[in-house]
Amino acid sequence: xxxxxxxxxxxxxxxxxxxxxxxxxxxxxxxxxxxxxxxxxxxxxxxxxxxxxxxxxxxxxxxxxxxxxxxxxxxxxxxxxxxxxxxxxxxxxxxxxxxxxxxxxxxxxxxxxxxxxxxxxxxxxxxxxxxxxxxxxxxxxxxxxxxxxxxxxxxxxxxxxxxxxxxxxxxxxxxxxxxxxxxxxxxxxxxxxxxxxxxxxxxxxxxxxxxxxxxxxxxxxxxxxxxxxxxxxxxxxxxxxxxxxxxxxxxxxxxxxxxxxxxxxxxxxxxxxxxxxxxxxxxxxxxxxxxxxxxxxxxxxxxxxxxxxxxxxxxxxxxxxx
Amino acid sequence: xxxxxxxxxxxxxxxxxxxxxxxxxxxxxxxxxxxxxxxxxxxxxxxxxxxxxxxxxxxxxxxxxxxxxxxxxxxxxxxxxxxxxxxxxxxxxxxxxxxxxxxxxxxxxxxxxxxxxxxxxxxxxxxxxxxxxxxxxxxxxxxxxxxxxxxxxxxxxxxxxxxxxxxxxxxxxxxxxxxxxxxxxxxxxxxxxxxxxxxxxxxxxxxxxxxxxxxxxxxxxxxxxxxxxxxxxxxxxxxxxxxxxxxx
Numbered sequence: 001x002x003x004x005x006x007x008x009x010x011x012x013x014x015x016x017x018x019x020x021x022x023x024x025x026x027x028x029x030x031x032x033x034x035x036x037x038x039x040x041x042x043x044x045x046x047x048x049x050x051x052x053x054x055x056x057x058x059x060x061x062x063x064x065x066x067x068x069x070x071x072x073x074x075x076x077x078x079x080x081x082x083x084x085x086x087x088x089x090x091x092x093x094x095x096x097x098x099x100x101x102x103x104x105x106x107x108x109x110x111x112x113x114x115x116x117x118x119x120x121x122x123x124x125x126x127x128x129x130x131x132x133x134x135x136x137x138x139x140x141x142x143x144x145x146x147x148x149x150x151x152x153x154x155x156x157x158x159x160x161x162x163x164x165x166x167x168x169x170x171x172x173x174x175x176x177x178x179x180x181x182x183x184x185x186x187x188x189x190x191x192x193x194x195x196x197x198x199x200x201x202x203x204x205x206x207x208x209x210x211x212x213x214x215x216x217x218x219x220x221x222x223x224x225x226x227x228x229x230x231x232x233x234x235x236x237x238x239x240x241x242x243x244x245x246x247x248x249x250x251x252x253x254x255x256x257x258x259x260x261x262x263x264x265x266x267x268x269x270x271x272x273x274x275x276x277x278x279x280x281x282x283x284x285x286x287x288x289x290x291x292x293x294x295x296x297x298x299x300x301x302x303x304x305x306x307x308x309x310x311x312x313x314x315x316x317x318x319x320x321x322x
Numbered sequence: 323x324x325x326x327x328x329x330x331x332x333x334x335x336x337x338x339x340x341x342x343x344x345x346x347x348x349x350x351x352x353x354x355x356x357x358x359x360x361x362x363x364x365x366x367x368x369x370x371x372x373x374x375x376x377x378x379x380x381x382x383x384x385x386x387x388x389x390x391x392x393x394x395x396x397x398x399x400x401x402x403x404x405x406x407x408x409x410x411x412x413x414x415x416x417x418x419x420x421x422x423x424x425x426x427x428x429x430x431x432x433x434x435x436x437x438x439x440x441x442x443x444x445x446x447x448x449x450x451x452x453x454x455x456x457x458x459x460x461x462x463x464x465x466x467x468x469x470x471x472x473x474x475x476x477x478x479x480x481x482x483x484x485x486x487x488x489x490x491x492x493x494x495x496x497x498x499x500x501x502x503x504x505x506x507x508x509x510x511x512x513x514x515x516x517x518x519x520x521x522x523x524x525x526x527x528x529x530x531x532x533x534x535x536x537x538x539x540x541x542x543x544x545x546x547x548x549x550x551x552x553x554x555x556x557x558x559x560x561x562x563x564x565x566x567x568x569x570x
Contacts, residue, residue, distance in 0.1 A: 003347070070449075070459070095480045099461040102449025111533035112414065114445050127537070129568045132442050136339040139442070140538040181458050182475075182488040189482030197480035202570070225570065237503045243464070244478060249335050249360045249440055250498055258569040275542065278568040281559070282548075292548055297562060301553035313556045317564065 002037045002084035003029040005054070006077055009043045010096060016159075016199070018103070019052045023160040024152050025090040026053025027119045029185050032088070039080045039171070041073065046166040053162035058084075058171035064180065068096050072179035074103040079173040081108060088126070089149045094197060101151055108319040111143030117156040117276075134249045135275040153276065155255045196247065199228035201258040202277070204246075204247060206232040208263020208284060208303055212240035217304070218262060221311045224318065230254065232264045248273035249317065262303045266291025283307065323377040323468060324489075326428060327365045328421055328435035328447070329396050330358035330411075331389035335440065341539045348441070348539070358390055360436025362399075364496030366433055366505050367466055369400045375468070378402050380428065384420045385484045390522065398509030409527030412535075418450035419530035426454050430491065432473075437462050437495035442536070445495075451491035460486055464499030475569035514538065 005025035005245045007018035018040075035055040038046075042065075043119040055190050058080050065072060077100070079092045081089055093099040093115060115131045117138070125142045128150060134138040196202060203222040205215060215229070221316070222229045229245060236246035247254045249269035259277035264270060264285060271294045274280070282295040292298050299306055333339070334354040342349040357365070371377035381396040382405040383389050393404040405428075407420045425433055433452075438445035452459030459472075465476030466484060471490045476483050478499065494500075509517070551559045563570045 023415070023447070083340040095462055095478065098445055099449070099477075102414070102418075103453045103459065105446065105533075106418075106450050106453035109533075112444075112446050113534060115443055131538070133333075133339045134440055134443060135542070137341070138540045138542070139536045140540070141534050141536050143534045145533045154538070182460060182486050185485050185487050187479070187482065187484040189479065189484075194480065195481030233503075243499050243502075244483070246498070258563065258567070267336075268338075279563070279569045280562070292550075294545055296545075296567065297547050297559060298548045298550050299553050299556070299559065300550065306553050306556070309553075310556050310559065313560050314570070316562050321564075 001085040001087050002035050002056070003032065003265050004077070004081050004084055004089045005036055005038045006037045006089070006091040007040045007043070007049065008092060008096065008098065009040055012042055012044055014043060014047060014049065017094060017154060019048065019159050020154070020157055021090050021092050021152050022049055022052040022054050023162070024119070024157045026162050027160065028088055028090065028150070029053070029156070031120060031123055034180045037084050037086065039077055046168055050166040052163050053164050054166050055164055057166055057168045059168060060171050060173065062172060062175070064175065066113045067184060069180065069182070070096070070100040071103060071182065071185040072175055074100040074107060075175060075179050076173035077104055080171060087147055089147065091149065091151055093151050093153055097151065101149055105149050108147045109145060110147035110149050111145040112149040112151065113141050113143060114151040115153050116150050117153050131276065136272050145274065153255055156276070157277070160244065194226060194228040196228045196230055196245070196252050196254060197281045199256055201225045201227035201245070201260070202230050202254050203227045203262070204230040204232065204264060205235060205262050206264030207234050209235070215241070217307045217311070221260070221307055221314070224311050224314045232270055236296065261291055261295070262307060264291055265289040266294055323371060323375060323432060324369045324372065324430045325371060325377050326425060326430040326433045327361065327368050327378045327379060327381045327401065328433065329361050329365070329383045329392060329398070329535070330439040330441070331355050331383055331385055331392040331437065332358045332439050332441045335359065337454055339541070343426065345539050346537065352449055356568065358436045358439045360438060360497050362506060363498050363500050364434035364436060364494070365396055365399060365401065366501040366507060367496065370501070371468065372400065380405060382407065382421060382424050384409060384417045384527070386410060394517050395509060396518045397522070398416055399507050399511040402520065404522040406522065406524050407527050408524050413532040414444045414446040414452055415533045416530050418447050418454055420527050421447065421451050422454040424525070424529045425451065428508050432490060433457065433493045434496050435493065437497045444510055448495035455491070457491040457493045458488040459493045460488065461495040463494040463496050466494060466500055
């Protein structure tokens, strides 16, 4: 038995979340007295996985699995789990991982806990801490099944180095026609833009920005920081920004290292959606805005003056610390 | 086309969340319940199929009698029939198995469920349901068209979207985008009156085990005091972000 981890990659390179889920899997493996086996679709070699405690890498290089397909990937992971006798499977909470996890859970008759934020509190039974009520609470959840699937929230565990010799093995799952009944015909993705899901820093604007024409300054601030841009619900409802940028309870959750809210008052739904972010900065001209009670740092004043000044200061800082 | 929309009965997004019985139960005192927002986006798309393509729309909820007002609201929005599976919604697999029975008995072509409920955020019922009944599945669905037995689905991916082709029977995990916020319907008086007369069938649950159990809840620690920075001293903010928060 080992702990199996689904490591995501893009164009053959592991994503940062792959190292995070590997770090976590290593933590679980240590608790269970076993080792970590990673499964990768498309990665040519283990690369840095060995730095994060992976003992074995199963490389799936099937032509048909070059592109993500939830059902086929779930089928492959099921076979890998069975081959390794894995009792715990760890995956990220990317859109793709969240898509395949419930399929895999049914196939393996496994329990599945999503949005997990810490190492298990115990292994008999396996108990995990996860967010619920959109970050308004934590739920301690036990799983009673033989095999358990853990979906690890982004940025909740971080990277933990653990030098390990990684052996590599080719793995060819047997796939069926039924695995390919849903097919991607086109992908629309901005290649050069930082996504909210991957971003370490998110710059977000609310109604206080007064109109879509004023987003340039937020984009410049975001660019300076290598951040993604996001917005509050009213902003997306009014069509100032695309829905894909709406963060909050009914939009996307944000678990960034740094979340900068500009002109966002901080409705309870918004605060819930962004509360998993480590450090929050609020810039607002209303000192009574609820966001000031939920943030680490605040600046009271006119965003139209503060944001460009802050961008200049950050550019200076970057130049001095490059 | 026969459509089934799965409805979760959840606390309103503005609810303050509290727990009772030694932090083991969600405290429903004073909480307003609504149709789960992700489900409501899906239901609204189902109404489009009803009006434009003559689809029939049933709604289903797994839960006790206290969830019936939420089903009645779905009927007032325009669903034709409601089904309540009379058993507590204990965990994801248990609910998925109850829904699978309803789905198989009803012979639905398209099943729409919110990608996750805003209470327990499990995000697993739609995918489990699809796998249990052998239907195709697309999650985080932000666009859906059906022609005959062929479906074109737009899925939100991290940093963009993709278009997929598949066939019915199909389960989608819906979210905002499958319709826009402005498309949501507030039931009018006529809808509410009609909803009272529409069938709401109560069926008993099927035997099914659970895989997980929420044994305890905890609320996040209240945030410490905020540090306010003078707008004329933004160097201080940069300094704090670098040296104290260590995020830049």
